Amino acid sequence: xxxEQDAEGRAAARPLLTDLYQATMALGYWRAGxxxxxxxxxxxxxxxxxxxxxxxxxxxxxxxxxxxxxxxxDADVQFLASVxxxxxxxxxxxxxxxxxxxxxTVRALxxxxxxxxxxxxxxxxxxxxxxxxxxxxxxxxxxxxxxxPAAGQGPTVDLAxxxxxxxxxxxxxxxxxxxxxxxxxxxxFVAYALAFPRAxxxxxxxxxxxxxxxxxxxxxxxxxxxxxxxxxxxxxxxGDLLQQAQEIRGVFRTVAAQFRVxxxxxxxxxxxxxxxxxxxxxxxxxxxxxxxxxxxxxVVTCPRQPSLGCVYKLVSVGGQPRMKLTExxxxxxxxxxxxxxRLLGSNGSLLMDVLQLAExxxxxxxxxxxxxxxxxxxxxxxxxxxxxxxLRLWVQQGQLCxxxxxxxxxxxxxxxxxxxxxxxHRRLEQPELYQVALSEKLQALVDKLSASSPxxxxxxxxx
Amino acid sequence: xxxEQDAEGRAAARPLLTDLYQATMALGYWRAGxxxxxxxxxxxxxxxxxxxxxxxxxxxxxxxxxxxxxxxxDADVQFLASVxxxxxxxxxxxxxxxxxxxxxTVRALxxxxxxxxxxxxxxxxxxxxxxxxxxxxxxxxxxxxxxxPAAGQGPTVDLAxxxxxxxxxxxxxxxxxxxxxxxxxxxxFVAYALAFPRAxxxxxxxxxxxxxxxxxxxxxxxxxxxxxxxxxxxxxxxGDLLQQAQEIRGVFRTVAAQFRVxxxxxxxxxxxxxxxxxxxxxxxxxxxxxxxxxxxxxVVTCPRQPSLGCVYKLVSVGGQPRMKLTExxxxxxxxxxxxxxRLLGSNGSLLMDVLQLAExxxxxxxxxxxxxxxxxxxxxxxxxxxxxxxLRLWVQQGQLCxxxxxxxxxxxxxxxxxxxxxxxHRRLEQPELYQVALSEKLQALVDKLSASSPxxxxxxxxx
Numbered sequence: 073x074x075x076e077q078d079a080e081g082r083a084a085a086r087p088l089l090t091d092l093y094q095a096t097m098a099l100g101y102w103r104a105g106x107x108x109x110x111x112x113x114x115x116x117x118x119x120x121x122x123x124x125x126x127x128x129x130x131x132x133x134x135x136x137x138x139x140x141x142x143x144x145x146d147a148d149v150q151f152l153a154s155v156x157x158x159x160x161x162x163x164x165x166x167x168x169x170x171x172x173x174x175x176x177t178v179r180a181l182x183x184x185x186x187x188x189x190x191x192x193x194x195x196x197x198x199x200x201x202x203x204x205x206x207x208x209x210x211x212x213x214x215x216x217x218x219x220x221p222a223a224g225q226g227p228t229v230d231l232a233x234x235x236x237x238x239x240x241x242x243x244x245x246x247x248x249x250x251x252x253x254x255x256x257x258x259x260x261f262v263a264y265a266l267a268f269p270r271a272x273x274x275x276x277x278x279x280x281x282x283x284x285x286x287x288x289x290x291x292x293x294x295x296x297x298x299x300x301x302x303x304x305x306x307x308x309x310x311g312d313l314l315q316q317a318q319e320i321r322g323v324f325r326t327v328a329a330q331f332r333v334x335x336x337x338x339x340x341x342x343x344x345x346x347x348x349x350x351x352x353x354x355x356x357x358x359x360x361x362x363x364x365x366x367x368x369x370x371v372v373t374c375p376r377q378p379s380l381g382c383v384y385k386l387v388s389v390g391g392q393p394r395m396k397l398t399e400x401x402x403x404x405x406x407x408x409x410x411x412x413x414r415l416l417g418s419n420g421s422l423l424m425d426v427l428q429l430a431e432x433x434x435x436x437x438x439x440x441x442x443x444x445x446x447x448x449x450x451x452x453x454x455x456x457x458x459x460x461x462x463l464r465l466w467v468q469q470g471q472l473c474x475x476x477x478x479x480x481x482x483x484x485x486x487x488x489x490x491x492x493x494x495x496x497h498r499r500l501e502q503p504e505l506y507q508v509a510l511s512e513k514l515q516a517l518v519d520k521l522s523a524s525s526p527x528x529x530x531x532x533x534x535x
Numbered sequence: 536x537x538x539e540q541d542a543e544g545r546a547a548a549r550p551l552l553t554d555l556y557q558a559t560m561a562l563g564y565w566r567a568g569x570x571x572x573x574x575x576x577x578x579x580x581x582x583x584x585x586x587x588x589x590x591x592x593x594x595x596x597x598x599x600x601x602x603x604x605x606x607x608x609d610a611d612v613q614f615l616a617s618v619x620x621x622x623x624x625x626x627x628x629x630x631x632x633x634x635x636x637x638x639x640t641v642r643a644l645x646x647x648x649x650x651x652x653x654x655x656x657x658x659x660x661x662x663x664x665x666x667x668x669x670x671x672x673x674x675x676x677x678x679x680x681x682x683x684p685a686a687g688q689g690p691t692v693d694l695a696x697x698x699x700x701x702x703x704x705x706x707x708x709x710x711x712x713x714x715x716x717x718x719x720x721x722x723x724f725v726a727y728a729l730a731f732p733r734a735x736x737x738x739x740x741x742x743x744x745x746x747x748x749x750x751x752x753x754x755x756x757x758x759x760x761x762x763x764x765x766x767x768x769x770x771x772x773x774g775d776l777l778q779q780a781q782e783i784r785g786v787f788r789t790v791a792a793q794f795r796v797x798x799x800x801x802x803x804x805x806x807x808x809x810x811x812x813x814x815x816x817x818x819x820x821x822x823x824x825x826x827x828x829x830x831x832x833x834v835v836t837c838p839r840q841p842s843l844g845c846v847y848k849l850v851s852v853g854g855q856p857r858m859k860l861t862e863x864x865x866x867x868x869x870x871x872x873x874x875x876x877r878l879l880g881s882n883g884s885l886l887m888d889v890l891q892l893a894e895x896x897x898x899x900x901x902x903x904x905x906x907x908x909x910x911x912x913x914x915x916x917x918x919x920x921x922x923x924x925x926l927r928l929w930v931q932q933g934q935l936c937x938x939x940x941x942x943x944x945x946x947x948x949x950x951x952x953x954x955x956x957x958x959x960h961r962r963l964e965q966p967e968l969y970q971v972a973l974s975e976k977l978q979a980l981v982d983k984l985s986a987s988s989p990x991x992x993x994x995x996x997x998x
Contacts, residue, residue: 109852110853110854111851112850112851112872114873116846117844118865121840122839125968126966128953136930139933174933177928178930181927182945183939183945183949184945184946184952185925186953186955186956191875191971192875194926195872278859278861280861310863310866374841375841377585377838379836380580382578383580384577384578385579387575387576388575389572390574391573397742403773405577406577410655410658412654414649427655446653463644463655464645465641465642466643467599468640469637469638470637476595477645477647482645484647486591486646487647488647489648489649490649497588497589498588503588504588505588
């Protein structure tokens with residue numbers, strides 16, 4: 073049974089495969105004394121996939137596996153402690169350590185059921201709190217709304233009361249009725265600000281940006297300001313993000329002037345909501361008031377092209393070059409074991425990549441080289457200022473030859489690589505093609521094998 | 536070290552996460568005495584992703600992890616034995632059991648390098664054969680080309696020689712020179728037929744369907760026919776698949792008549808090559824000569840829509856319904872803990888799904904029910920002949936309530952579900968929307984909470 077659970081746990085998603093937002097929200101609820109509240113959530117979708125009229129329910133097994141094995145390990149809790157604010161109450165981490173899903177109830181469509189938009193596909197009732205699930209009554213009494221000044225000196229303040237005072241002034245300035253901003257939204261902002269006074273960010277578009285989210289945010293930000301805290305920003309998650317950012321910045325400017333809080337003018341505006349490459353370019357255009365862009369789905373799923381067609385072809389057997397010759401020249405392969413080099417100009421710009429046979433001497437910096445650009449009918453010459461070998465030996469006879477780079481090293485190298493690529497090759501629209509050329513010897517081998525085609529180029533079994 | 540390897544193995548892809556094609560090819564090579572050949576493969580791509588002019592290399596760590604831990608477990612080998620032909624030589628499975636990657640050499644671009652189309656991004660030199668990697672010389676002597684008749688009675692025949700005889704007759708019939716069909720391709724077909732005489736399938740478009748693949752396939756199929764074996768089909772992986780299938784079927788008909796082999800007329804034609812929904816509809820149209828369709832990438836990556844936007848919303852806290860009210864009616868949620876039912880007509884057709892509050896009695900078969908279709912301004916009545924509850928209780932207070940269905944059960948149920956959906960809802964183009972409705976009580980709760988908006992619907996923290 074323990075072994076079975078262990079195997080199940082290995083197959084299950086790890087609890088930290090989630091958004092940091094979930095951890096900050098958990099801290100916010102815990103800080104607000106709501107960690108033991110019974111709550112029910114529904115999972116559904118609004119539009120059918122593929123422009124169709126139905127979907128099929130699936131994934132229950134993964135969900136159940138996740139719930140059965142959900143436990144934060146010590147290392148998980150230590151990681152969360154390293155990314156949450158340093159002054160987070162240690163009791164919160166004890167709470168996380170004890171957390172399991174023994175209080176969770178799941179109702180769902182059976183696997184393979186038809187599911188339609190807007191109808192609940194699953195419902196999850198949760199009494200979070202693990203071992204404490206038995207006594208799940210809400211905590212009695214008043215929640216602490218008091219916040220100490222940032223500098224640590226001076227009396228604590230009732231933040232919620234201060235926010236109400238500021239709301240009146242903000243509404244008067246913006247020409248809004250003080251009843252217009254949504255009370256529930258404001259309560260959420262205050263709870264968040266109490267949990268993260270140094271990292272308060274408001275999501276403005278739950279109800280109405282102009283009439284609710286923005287005045288509520290300003291009231292909380294100004295109340296925090298009085299205690300020496302600076303709000304870190306606002307976020308928008310719907311509508312015309314560029315246009316709204318413009319309008320919000322305008323409001324920030326007048327409010328900053330009105331209440332003499334200069335930093336408010338430049339509070340970062342972050343946006344999200346299914347942003348793709350085109351929207352990204354639009355949001356990053358000159359004059360945009362958007363300061364931060366959150367991209368999730370598009371990064372994870374590559375909707376523009378979710379797969380890259382790779383080719384894996386035989387090029388030599390027993391040291392003899394092999395080449396696929398076919399009526400479709402695009403499907404032809406390049407024969408033989410090869411080396412590849414990147415040629416650079418004197419300013420470090422990329423000139424071209426050259427493929428040659430493994431036995432050829434590498435191109436020399438400063439020396440003229442004759443090559444055959446792929447797809448061209450003529451050869452040309454190039455004199456590289458620098459030459460870099462491209463393929464490195466990583467595994468030899470099954471043994472790793474050098475340590476693999478860390479993720480951080482790979483990312484740094486990717487950024488360096490991109491910085492060397494000219495904007496003409498990098499641009500989104502009609503980028504210039506980068507040149508790949510063959511050495512004279514490799515081109516001669518291709519010509520020779522092509523001439524003896526089709527009978528004399530035995531290549532077995534590679535499709 | 537062992538523990539480290541173990542952890543690495545768990546994170547690595549399992550060797551059987553591959554195409555069965557790889558196992559059949561391995562058997563083919565092994566059967567042809569080529570399992571110890573040294574070979575080199577190159578990995579590259581032909582077109583940059585996203586219409587761009589470059590790509591970044593990545594994935595080396597996964598590749599190395601896979602190679603370091605590559606081992607077929609007993610269960611893996613047993614599975615392969617169950618899907619390969621029953622008369623497969625047991626020595627092949629011993630070969631698989633001993634297989635590791637100790638003979639593999641990998642050269643590749645470092646992680647994060649710029650990579651361009653047509654240039655090798657990685658090269659893998661392999662001496663397959665695991666423990667035997669040290670003595671990797673090709674097997675000396677002649678390969679066995681002899682094949683026994685299917686019935687087991689009568690003399691064995693030199694298949695390759697028989698194929699050459701048939702090739703002359705086929706070429707004469709088709710008006711082709713006997714030198715036109717590609718020899719290497721034919722050698723591959725013969726090797727495959729020797730390994731799988733009862734499951735011979737020819738991939739026709741490696742060189743030229745009409746002038747090479749088709750006559751080579753026919754020669755091998757007719758030679759096998761003489762021994763009592765029936766080829767199982769042909770496959771196409773490029774070009775206009777529908778048009779080529781038409782032409783191939785025509786050739787099959789004349790050859791079947793010419794050589795009096797009636798079954799050849801209806802040899803299954805299978806096609807593949809990045810097939811999506813539209814191409815699938817085209818290939819399945821009336822009069823199509825395509826009998827089998829292979830779909831890989833589109834099934835795995837869902838290129839039309841690689842993600843489904845799901846919503847996960849709070850609907851109740853401490854037993855009190857919660858509802859998100861917002862200026863965007865589409866983003867409004869339905870409050871309260873709910874039950875869902877599917878209403879069916881007397882012929883088993885689906886009428887609509889109804890959402891209601893958990894405390895309401897379920898709809899009764901044969902009784903008229905008043906409901907509010909979503910998005911409609913008016914209520915309507917419906918009299919279902921059958922009523923099915925949709926949500927089942929799977930987990931209660933952390934405990935699984937009933938066994939989860941197996942994958943096979945879920946698939947069967949999905950097929951049953953689909954069969955009950957009308958073609959109007961199932962079609963690809965402009966499908967009819969399926970109706971989801973609210974009970975009168977649920978609609979009344981929505982109306983009540985909406986009327987008290989925005990101040991009176993506290994909902995905290997759900998974005």
